[in-house]
Amino acid sequence: MLNDGGGVLERHEVEAFLTLAEELHFGRTAERLHLSTARVSQTIRALERRVGAPLFNRTSRRVELTAIGRQLEEDLRPAWARMAAALERAVDAGRGVSGLLCVGFVGAAGGQLLVGATEVFRSLRPDCDVQIREAQMAEVVPWLRDAEADIVLAGFPVREPDIVMGPVLVRESRFLALPAGHRLTRQQAVSVEDLARIRVLRVGGAVLDSWRDAHTPPTTPAGRSIEPGPSAGTFQEALTLVGAGQGAFTVGAHARRYYARPDVAYLPFHDAPPVEWGLLWRADAETARVRAFSQAASNLARSHH
Structure with missing residues (x-):
C-alpha cells in the first residue's frame, strides 16, 4: 500500500x-x-x-x-x-542471497577452481560478498560444523549425516607420489596392489574415515595389508615426507602441475578409480546463497569439460 x-x-x-x-x-x-x-x-x-x-x-x-x-x-x-x-x-x-558467503578450499587446484566459481557467482549475485579461505582436509568438517565456512571445495567422499556432498565438479586420474628414483618409477604405471609393497603415508588430524579409507586404505582390493607410513598434517608435508623416502601417497593428476618437485615422481594408476572433488556444506545451513554458489561452480565446471 x-x-x-x-x-x-x-x-x-x-x-x-x-x-x-x-x-x-x-x-x-x-x-x-x-x-x-x-x-x-x-x-x-x-x-x-x-x-x-x-x-x-x-x-x-x-x-x-x-x-x-x-x-x-x-x-x-x-x-x-x-x-x-x-x-x-x-x-x-x-x-540468504545477499550478505557474506565464506567459502573454503583444499589445495592449489581447488583454490583456482574456487576463484573462478566466485567470479561467476559475483556476476550473478553482486550483493553477496565472498570471503575465500584455504583449509586443510582435517579442518573441512569442523569448519562447516562451527560455521567458520558456509561451503568448502574438497576431496570426496565425506560421508556424514549432517554434511551435504554437492555434485562432483572435477574427476581426475589417480596418481601415486613416490620418491624420485624409487624402484616403481621404472614402470609406466602402477597397480593398486603395488601399495602392498610400499609404505603409504597417512593424513593426520580429524580426517573422516570415509575420506581416509578412499585415499589411504588399510588394505588393497585383494585384501593385502598396506604398511602405514608416518602421518602428515598438510599436503606439502606429505610430499616432503615422500621426497625424503618415508613412503608414498595417492594424489590427483593435478599434483603433477601444481606440486612439481625434483624429489617426487608421479606415476598413474592403471586400475584405480578417479579422484573426485566437489562442494560440501552443512545440511541445516543450506541457504539460497549456498545453492546459488553451488550452481555457479557446477556451471563453470561443465563449461570446462
Whole structure:
C-alpha cells in the first residue's frame, strides 16, 4: 500500500495505474497483470473517483494520460520503485542471497577452481560478498560444523549425516607420489596392489574415515595389508615426507602441475578409480546463497569439460 496524502492506495490500484500509464492500452495492461480488461477499467474508474478527476483520456483509437494523470505517475513511480527494491532486498536477505558467503578450499587446484566459481557467482549475485579461505582436509568438517565456512571445495567422499556432498565438479586420474628414483618409477604405471609393497603415508588430524579409507586404505582390493607410513598434517608435508623416502601417497593428476618437485615422481594408476572433488556444506545451513554458489561452480565446471 502507498499513502497518497488523501488516502491509501492499494497495490492493485498502483500496479494497474502505472502499467496502463506505460502501455496506454487496456488490453495489453490486462495481459501483463493477468486480469480481465473489465477489471482494469473498473480499477482505473474507482481510482479516478477517489482523485476526483480523470487520469486518462480515452477515445476509440487511443488512451493517453491527462495532466493530472501524468503528475500522479511522476510522483508514484519513484516511490513504487523504491518499495519494490526494498522488498526485493528484504526477500533476498531472508532467503540468504545477499550478505557474506565464506567459502573454503583444499589445495592449489581447488583454490583456482574456487576463484573462478566466485567470479561467476559475483556476476550473478553482486550483493553477496565472498570471503575465500584455504583449509586443510582435517579442518573441512569442523569448519562447516562451527560455521567458520558456509561451503568448502574438497576431496570426496565425506560421508556424514549432517554434511551435504554437492555434485562432483572435477574427476581426475589417480596418481601415486613416490620418491624420485624409487624402484616403481621404472614402470609406466602402477597397480593398486603395488601399495602392498610400499609404505603409504597417512593424513593426520580429524580426517573422516570415509575420506581416509578412499585415499589411504588399510588394505588393497585383494585384501593385502598396506604398511602405514608416518602421518602428515598438510599436503606439502606429505610430499616432503615422500621426497625424503618415508613412503608414498595417492594424489590427483593435478599434483603433477601444481606440486612439481625434483624429489617426487608421479606415476598413474592403471586400475584405480578417479579422484573426485566437489562442494560440501552443512545440511541445516543450506541457504539460497549456498545453492546459488553451488550452481555457479557446477556451471563453470561443465563449461570446462
